[in-house]
Amino acid sequence: MPKTSLDAIDRKILKYLIKNARMPFLEIARECGISGAAIHQRIRKLDDSDVILGSRLIVDPKMMGFDVCAHISITLKDPQLLKQTVEQLKEIPEIVEAHFITGSGNILVKLYCVDNEHLMRTIFDGILRIQGVSSTETQISLQEAFQRQVNIDFIEE
Numbered sequence: 001m002p003k004t005s006l007d008a009i010d011r012k013i014l015k016y017l018i019k020n021a022r023m024p025f026l027e028i029a030r031e032c033g034i035s036g037a038a039i040h041q042r043i044r045k046l047d048d049s050d051v052i053l054g055s056r057l058i059v060d061p062k063m064m065g066f067d068v069c070a071h072i073s074i075t076l077k078d079p080q081l082l083k084q085t086v087e088q089l090k091e092i093p094e095i096v097e098a099h100f101i102t103g104s105g106n107i108l109v110k111l112y113c114v115d116n117e118h119l120m121r122t123i124f125d126g127i128l129r130i131q132g133v134s135s136t137e138t139q140i141s142l143q144e145a146f147q148r149q150v151n152i153d154f155i156e157e
Helices: 008-019 025-032 036-048 079-089 116-129
Strands: 068-076 095-100 107-113 133-141
Touching: 008 025, 008 036, 025 036, 068 079, 068 116, 079 095, 079 107, 107 116, 116 133
Parallel strands: none
Antiparallel strands: 068 107, 068 133, 095 107
C-alpha cells in the first residue's frame, strides 16, 4: 500500500483531530491559518486516501462491566487456514482486535469478558472450537496503563 505524502498543514490537522475528533473544522481552520473550505478539502483528501479511517466513540469496558481484558496468542494447525480462521474469529463478539504476529503463535487477539468464567467459555466454546486453531496462550491484563494514537511527529515531509 503506497504511503500518503503529508505536508505540515496535514500533520497539524491530524494532530488536532487525534487530540479531539469532535473539534469543529472551522476551529481547526483558524488554528492552521487556512479557510474552512480548504480544511474540508484536506480532511476529505485524508479520508479518501485512508489516512483517516473514521472517527469513533470510545467507551470504557470496565465501566460497562467487562472486568477481564485478555490477549490470546493463537497457533494454527496449518498457515493455509489463516484467512478462514480470522473470519471465524470475527464471529466471536468478545474479540475486539486481531493481529497477524511473528514469533510464538500466528494471531494475537484482544478480548473483553465480564469475568473469568466468561473468558473460559469464550476460549473453550469459541476460539478452541475453530477447526484451524491448534493451541492458545492467554495473558490477562491486570490494568491498562495507557492507550493512545500514533505520534505523527515522527513523520517527515
